[in-house]
Amino acid sequence: MNNALKSIGVLLLTILLQIVIFRFGVFAGGRAIIFFHLYGLVLLPIGWHKTSYLFIGAFSGALIDLIVLGGGLNMAAGAFIGLLLPHISNAIAPRDGFTKGHIISALKDGWGRFQSYSFLIASIYSFAIFVIESGRLVMLLNSIWKAILSGVLNLVLMGIAQGLFGLKRKSKKSKISAYPWS
Numbered sequence: 001m002n003n004a005l006k007s008i009g010v011l012l013l014t015i016l017l018q019i020v021i022f023r024f025g026v027f028a029g030g031r032a033i034i035f036f037h038l039y040g041l042v043l044l045p046i047g048w049h050k051t052s053y054l055f056i057g058a059f060s061g062a063l064i065d066l067i068v069l070g071g072g073l074n075m076a077a078g079a080f081i082g083l084l085l086p087h088i089s090n091a092i093a094p095r096d097g098f099t100k101g102h103i104i105s106a107l108k109d110g111w112g113r114f115q116s117y118s119f120l121i122a123s124i125y126s127f128a129i130f131v132i133e134s135g136r137l138v139m140l141l142n143s144i145w146k147a148i149l150s151g152v153l154n155l156v157l158m159g160i161a162q163g164l165f166g167l168k169r170k171s172k173k174s175k176i177s178a179y180p181w182s
């Protein structure tokens with residue numbers, strides 16, 4: 001239960017950072033957009049009921065749409081990624097699967113698995129945003145290109161955040177020292 005509350009707290013913090021700081025992160029003429037709140041969705045525990053991911057994704061998107069006047073784009077994309085989160089985690093799971101309540105991190109699971117999970121979430125969310133925004137199937141290839149660019153941009157940001165604030169490796173050094181300040 002402690003992991004669940006911690007993950008929800010991180011999600012709310014990333015939503016706040018998205019609203020306050022990263023909402024102005026639009027690059028290359030709108031082809032690459034920062035969606036930092038997805039880092040909070042990446043850090044959700046695996047093994048919850050599928051509808052809980054749907055509600056959490058839709059709720060996080062609705063909060064962002066409410067503040068930045070997104071018109072429901074973030075809520076629709078959040079609900080879409082909420083539907084796909086269990087399937088994405090099953091796709092990148094090791095052979096024996098993840099334990100219930102496991103949180104994917106670069107230290108425990110490796111950078112490859114963390115980055116593939118983060119990239120899939122960011123690019124699928126971006127693809128949903130751009131397809132809904134364009135409103136036409138003719139723009140599908142353009143939306144895929146924008147989703148890949150935004151996915152790479154968000155992958156870099158999530159990698160930096162994971163490196164700075166992720167789980168730290170336990171030190172194998174002795175805690176006993178001759179000096180009181182060390």
